[in-house]
Amino acid sequence: MKLLIIGAGIMGLSVAWAMARRGHDVTVVEQAAIPNPLGSSVDQHRLIRYAYGDMAGYAAMVGEAFPAWDRVWQDLGESLYIQTGTLAVGTAGQDWLNASAEVLKSQGHAIEMLTPNDLSWRFPLLTPDRVDHAFYLKTGGTLLAGRIIELLSHHLALRGVTLMPHQRVVSVDPDGASLRLEDGRNLQADRLIVAAGPWVRQLLPGPADRVVPSRQVVAYLTPPADEAAEWAHMPMVLEIEPDRGFYLVPPVAGTGLKVSDHSFSMTGDPDTDRDAGEEETRALFQSCANRLASFDRFSLDVGKVCFYTVHPPAERFVVEPIGSSAWLMTGFSGHGFKFGPLLGEAVADALEDRRDGAEITRWAAGYLDTRAD
Numbered sequence: 157m158k159l160l161i162i163g164a165g166i167m168g169l170s171v172a173w174a175m176a177r178r179g180h181d182v183t184v185v186e187q188a189a190i191p192n193p194l195g196s197s198v199d200q201h202r203l204i205r206y207a208y209g210d211m212a213g214y215a216a217m218v219g220e221a222f223p224a225w226d227r228v229w230q231d232l233g234e235s236l237y238i239q240t241g242t243l244a245v246g247t248a249g250q251d252w253l254n255a256s257a258e259v260l261k262s263q264g265h266a267i268e269m270l271t272p273n274d275l276s277w278r279f280p281l282l283t284p285d286r287v288d289h290a291f292y293l294k295t296g297g298t299l300l301a302g303r304i305i306e307l308l309s310h311h312l313a314l315r316g317v318t319l320m321p322h323q324r325v326v327s328v329d330p331d332g333a334s335l336r337l338e339d340g341r342n343l344q345a346d347r348l349i350v351a352a353g354p355w356v357r358q359l360l361p362g363p364a365d366r367v368v369p370s371r372q373v374v375a376y377l378t379p380p381a382d383e384a385a386e387w388a389h390m391p392m393v394l395e396i397e398p399d400r401g402f403y404l405v406p407p408v409a410g411t412g413l414k415v416s417d418h419s420f421s422m423t424g425d426p427d428t429d430r431d432a433g434e435e436e437t438r439a440l441f442q443s444c445a446n447r448l449a450s451f452d453r454f455s456l457d458v459g460k461v462c463f464y465t466v467h468p469p470a471e472r473f474v475v476e477p478i479g480s481s482a483w484l485m486t487g488f489s490g491h492g493f494k495f496g497p498l499l500g501e502a503v504a505d506a507l508e509d510r511r512d513g514a515e516i517t518r519w520a521a522g523y524l525d526t527r528a529d
């Protein structure tokens with residue numbers, strides 16, 4: 157089969173990987189460099205964690221995502237995953253933490269519930285300020301995202317996939333599996349994948365109108381020198397509240413310590429709104445004051461902007477056929493990276509008619525029951 161893929165982020169490259177492994181003729185068209193530093197997939201790290209609030213379908217999918225990543229590591233010849241463990245902390249009555257704990261227990265995970273005292277004792281780099289309860293899970297960790305995109309694209313080129321960087325697609329025909337490039341050329345294949353990240357609405361108004369680009373700020377911090385070694389062995393920290401979605405990524409494998417707020421801005425243009433302002437970056441830094449025991453000795457390195465592509469209200473992925481010859485992959489709502497290879501294999505199954513497309517769409521949307529409504 158001849159396959160055209162728009163977008164060399166984790167989704168486009170994952171479908172390319174799965175299809176190239178099965179012997180298909182694959183071309184990936186990317187508007188920027190590969191890796192594209194402005195793409196949603198290109199930053200030092202992305203988390204993979206089982207804790208998913210009440211979204212039991214996604215928690216279950218994480219168990220399938222790990223073996224899919226193992227198949228990627230096998231092909232790349234090295235693993236770009238660092239297990240850190242997962243620490244979820246919550247203030248009184250936090251639904252997300254309680255729902256996560258319930259789902260994890262029901263799916264057979266051994267979670268360790270922690271009191272604020274336990275938290276201070278086990279993780280003295282954190283303060284238990286306002287913490288009502290917490291849990292620790294030894295699984296979960298960091299995917300070295302930028303490096304993954306870099307190595308995966310090299311691997312695909314060696315495997316015979318045609319990569320076309322700096323080629324912007326200006327229109328697509330999902331029925332004819334064809335696209336038009338900015339320079340006027342047309343490309344055609346048997347099937348087409350649109351995995352255009354936060355730019356998707358420009359390319360596919362109509363089918364992609366459901367999703368919203370969302371400008372998100374992240375901050376990289378430097379811990380005090382005497383704590384640096386300890387921080388590199390800390391778990392990820394998740395503190396998801398109704399009005400705030402704080403998370404902390406520990407500095408593993410030479411990466412920086414990153415903090416952010418998962419709450420969606422639901423604004424911004426991925427081409428122009430790229431600079432993190434001093435004030436918003438400092439506010440994000442300041443939001444760590446009640447969680448980092450040595451906050452006063454931390455320094456703020458840099459703020460960065462990255463775009464989510466949000467599918468409101470439930471943050472469910474949109475992985476579905478469009479027209480007679482194409483698939484749309486969007487709406488990853490700030491939690492898609494961990495599922496890239498798993499979704500790539502699922503879409504490859506659909507393209508080869510090995511698995512029912514409607515079932516894949518519901519499964520990718522995080523439903524445990526994948527039968528149609």
Ligand SMILES: Cc1cc2nc3c(=O)[nH]c(=O)nc-3n(C[C@H](O)[C@H](O)[C@H](O)COP(=O)(O)OP(=O)(O)OC[C@H]3O[C@@H](n4cnc5c(N)ncnc54)[C@H](O)[C@@H]3O)c2cc1C
Pocket residue numbers: 162163164165166167168185186187188192194195196197198201202203204323324325326351352353354355356359372374416462463464485486488489490491492493494495
């Ligand atoms: C700050 C931040 C933190 C995140 N944290 C996590 C996390 O911890 N765990 C997790 O699982 N996920 C996380 N995510 C989400 C995850 O990174 C995304 O869901 C995922 O990277 C989306 O990949 P993608 O391939 O759909 O999009 P992208 O990586 O954006 O790739 C799309 C590509 O398509 C190209 N393109 C677009 N339009 C065109 C066109 N017209 N012609 C040619 N090329 C085009 C773009 O240039 C781009 O390179 C996070 C995202 C952000 C921003």
